[in-house]
Amino acid sequence: MKPREIILSTTPSAEDIAQLRLGDIVYLDGLMYTAREGVYMRALEGKANIPMELPSESAANFHCSPAAAIREDGSFDLGAVTATASFRFAKWLPEWMAKTGAKLIVGKGGMSSKDYKEYFVPNGAVYLSTVGYGTGALLGRGVEKVEAVHWNEELGLAQAMWVIRCRKMGPFIVASDLDGNCLFERENEKISQNLSRVYEGTKPAVLKRFGETDDRSDELIG
Amino acid sequence: MISIELIQKTAETLMDKAAIEIPDDYLQGLKAAAKTEDGDLSSFVLDAMLQNYEAAKEDKRAMCGDTGTPRWYVKMGNETQIEGGPIALEAALRRATANRTNGLPLRPNRVHPLWRTDHDNNVGIGAPEIEYGYEPGGEWIDLITVHKGGLFGTDYRMLFPSDGIQGIKRFYLDSLVAFGKRGLACQPAIIGIGLGGCKDTCMVLGKRAACLRTVGSQNSDPKIAELEAELKELGNSIGMGAMGFVGKNMVIDCNIEVGYCHTGGMQMSVHAFCLSSRRAVARVFADGRVEYRTDPDWFTDYQRRETVEWEPAQIFEEVSA
Numbered sequence: 001m002k003p004r005e006i007i008l009s010t011t012p013s014a015e016d017i018a019q020l021r022l023g024d025i026v027y028l029d030g031l032m033y034t035a036r037e038g039v040y041m042r043a044l045e046g047k048a049n050i051p052m053e054l055p056s057e058s059a060a061n062f063h064c065s066p067a068a069a070i071r072e073d074g075s076f077d078l079g080a081v082t083a084t085a086s087f088r089f090a091k092w093l094p095e096w097m098a099k100t101g102a103k104l105i106v107g108k109g110g111m112s113s114k115d116y117k118e119y120f121v122p123n124g125a126v127y128l129s130t131v132g133y134g135t136g137a138l139l140g141r142g143v144e145k146v147e148a149v150h151w152n153e154e155l156g157l158a159q160a161m162w163v164i165r166c167r168k169m170g171p172f173i174v175a176s177d178l179d180g181n182c183l184f185e186r187e188n189e190k191i192s193q194n195l196s197r198v199y200e201g202t203k204p205a206v207l208k209r210f211g212e213t214d215d216r217s218d219e220l221i222g
Numbered sequence: 223m224i225s226i227e228l229i230q231k232t233a234e235t236l237m238d239k240a241a242i243e244i245p246d247d248y249l250q251g252l253k254a255a256a257k258t259e260d261g262d263l264s265s266f267v268l269d270a271m272l273q274n275y276e277a278a279k280e281d282k283r284a285m286c287g288d289t290g291t292p293r294w295y296v297k298m299g300n301e302t303q304i305e306g307g308p309i310a311l312e313a314a315l316r317r318a319t320a321n322r323t324n325g326l327p328l329r330p331n332r333v334h335p336l337w338r339t340d341h342d343n344n345v346g347i348g349a350p351e352i353e354y355g356y357e358p359g360g361e362w363i364d365l366i367t368v369h370k371g372g373l374f375g376t377d378y379r380m381l382f383p384s385d386g387i388q389g390i391k392r393f394y395l396d397s398l399v400a401f402g403k404r405g406l407a408c409q410p411a412i413i414g415i416g417l418g419g420c421k422d423t424c425m426v427l428g429k430r431a432a433c434l435r436t437v438g439s440q441n442s443d444p445k446i447a448e449l450e451a452e453l454k455e456l457g458n459s460i461g462m463g464a465m466g467f468v469g470k471n472m473v474i475d476c477n478i479e480v481g482y483c484h485t486g487g488m489q490m491s492v493h494a495f496c497l498s499s500r501r502a503v504a505r506v507f508a509d510g511r512v513e514y515r516t517d518p519d520w521f522t523d524y525q526r527r528e529t530v531e532w533e534p535a536q537i538f539e540e541v542s543a
Contacts, residue, residue, distance in 0.1 A: 156340030
């Protein structure tokens, strides 16, 4: 069965978000900004003023650094766009969402259902995962224009806040819903049922390591 | 004498080629995988990746926004001389890396580990890595660039002879399952395994097995080649596919390289060269010819030699004749 495809605004209504189901394919229209550890630290820990009107301009936070350059004349050259793994940002996201009203967190690999239930659902937000990974060229095609780059001098190009205008940018996969369900955990659960058969005949290493688990349904994130 | 200007120009072309053009051996491997894939979501992902390679070529833009950590492998024939010597060579490769990071553009990924200083050009202390190899005879230099992701999919473990093949299989599965969940390893990948050496060389061997051998290649030791095939099948029987979704394809190919190790140990490293397995190669000759290819052809008989002296092939022929 082919997944369902949906075009979604980066300032989505509550109804737009409520209709999303795990595994739906989404294409985005509107403004999206990149923010990862550099921006979170500067805005939340450094208390710097966020240089955008959020969420009215954009409710979509992309965990991304584009392959891009700023030309000498100040224009932008943006090539490929690929997300970075989101689980590392759980420390800052609750405060960020409260402060910015972000409704779409876009990145790589999703978060845990615990994260979704604790602060995504109460904020009416969902997680969209990039595909691949990295459909960098396809996503790059979906960038109509770079509207601005903030904090590039302070944070460098990779950590800067890139504000991009998306036109049918995608594909993304809906990886959480408003019940706090997690697409990746659902898949993990199915795969875990097969693991003991795959491991049959292997044996634990004679020298153990700290923190070692033999429960392969465990995840290493979080 | 090989012109340094030609080396830099060739290196710049290689940076672009690696970033934009998926090597054909990996592409064919992924196409074959896509045909067998029956998980709905994994199939969607593989189809999207195949479209992505086309988009990159059409637009001449990088296939992946994460440039990884661009690096160089340099190999030369025994008679090779480079204009300006090895210092000029290293400067040329650093300039090529910086120029094409800004030119294409690529993502400037490289920062200081503590101060997070970013020169916005993928050059800094120890970056890009430049590693060397030599071959008997010839006046040529092979420039190989590899853009491999830098965060997930790699692990090392000190195993011991008593762990045996079953211990190797277990650590292999552990690495795939741990980094395969949620697709952190960006699988299906070329899995490189290093066995033996010391801890550092074990890591180097495994990385080279992933990045410097092609899909479909085999280790020259038939028993190791058998183990490669067995591990490929084992990895694809996990039931996990692209992005950690239910699927049949984790491993496009499995390459093993070995080095002699401490008598008490059996070091093992596992590396995943991802859905954007970016590598590009060129041989530059003293007469100015440049031949581009995608197979690094790194692991020659000379690189895998076991004896004290290297005896050129013709001497063997004379002896056997």
